[in-house]
Amino acid sequence: MTPMKEDYLKIIFELGGTSKMVSNKQISQSLDIAAGSVTEMVSKLVEDGLATHTPYAGISLTDEGIELAEQLVRKHRLWETFLVDKLDYKLSEVHEDAEQLEHVTSDKLTNSLSDFLGNPTHCPHGGVIPTADGVYQQYSHIMLSELEDGDVAVVDRLADNRDLLTYLDQIDFDLGDKIKVISHAPFEGPITVQLLSEKNGEEQREVSFKASHYVFVIPEADK
């Protein structure tokens, strides 16, 4: 394994390669690597028994590939937790360092770190941290964009993307906020939501249409 192979595995995992097929283009764009190079690297992952590839159709992970990707996600998210909880990083600052650290993290280090952090179950963005034996609990996948006016939900998870997190930081929109959707502006305009926690009184936030697709929520139990 190399850091590059690991990043390929992780992105295929994150693009849904555990269940469906992922396209060359998705990988190419996510990693900013030429399509031809992706084909080449994918064929190595196939040789290694970590992925399957049906030409022109797409790429998926094998069970072994999934296992490896999960452990990478575990390492990544443990480091994020460390950086935020212990070193006081901001949510938007954490990604680049974790992206590097994950590749030089032995199993011993991973488990020691997890213990040190109190074996956290979620990273600072709300993502689930897989356990050492690869158990990956269910997680939220309802986008804020899917809610309708009047719906109430808790912000459960944010995509791990620097630009998004910087934006949300700026408009002071946080993980854990309980919100009520007030209105949808037309033409892919922003979604206005009201913050429902005690501290926030009547405060509202406008979340851009695009950002609303990268914010995941748990809707309030029906009725």
Place this chain on the structure above:
Amino acid sequence: MTPMKEDYLKIIFELGGTSKMVSNKQISQSLDIAAGSVTEMVSKLVEDGLATHTPYAGISLTDEGIELAEQLVRKHRLWETFLVDKLDYKLSEVHEDAEQLEHVTSDKLTNSLSDFLGNPTHCPHGGVIPTADGVYQQYSHIMLSELEDGDVAVVDRLADNRDLLTYLDQIDFDLGDKIKVISHAPFEGPITVQLLSEKNGEEQREVSFKASHYVFVIPEADK
């Protein structure tokens, strides 16, 4: 910069390349890399303005090279401190993880980590941790092997070598111990020392001739 270039810089630094010239062979043996590859890499460091090279004579670091090497030592030793102080690693276990982590440690991470650890001045082996602005305090360089029978000294620093540390761990010989040299066995036999701290009563330790060259001490002030 790449991890490999960084390791070359660091080893030249550790071999004394700040003041004298270091030979190709020393680097080659320390890194376990073929002599020809070392020549090649050194010429790249020279191109980068980090080292000077006089063919057949040797290699030294430029001021810029020294600065970079120091910051690497800083990162390495901060990680070692973290692993031992926070994650409860044994002294002999820290090296390999720190050797990797040092290469993926941004300046922000370095300084945050230092703060988190209370800005330590010494790594768990007793080595000095350079500060962010590259100040590198004086450190001990008198070897245990240089002491004579009857001399008293404090164990101040241990070379950062896994085999050595595992050995010292086994014979229960620690950093900080105050010792009195009892005897030198002939034919490069072990040095017998007595532990002088309260807890240890009359206990003695036999330190191998070879190991005694990798244990640095501060002798008790004359008389």
Place this chain on the structure above:
DNA sequence: AATCATATTTAGGTTAACATAACATTTTTG
């Protein structure tokens, strides 16, 4: 001073991970 041993450099070759460009296959669309 000539020989021999050792250290160093140079030359030529390999592998991993990219790139670009040409070629092949799908998919979309008029």
Place this chain on the structure above:
DNA sequence: CAAAAATGTTATGTTAACCTAAATATGATT
């Protein structure tokens, strides 16, 4: 459904970092 557009693959080339082996320089020994 034919042509155009998009996507994917293959061919070829580059760079970093190694290697081995041959050539050369230095230093030690007779």
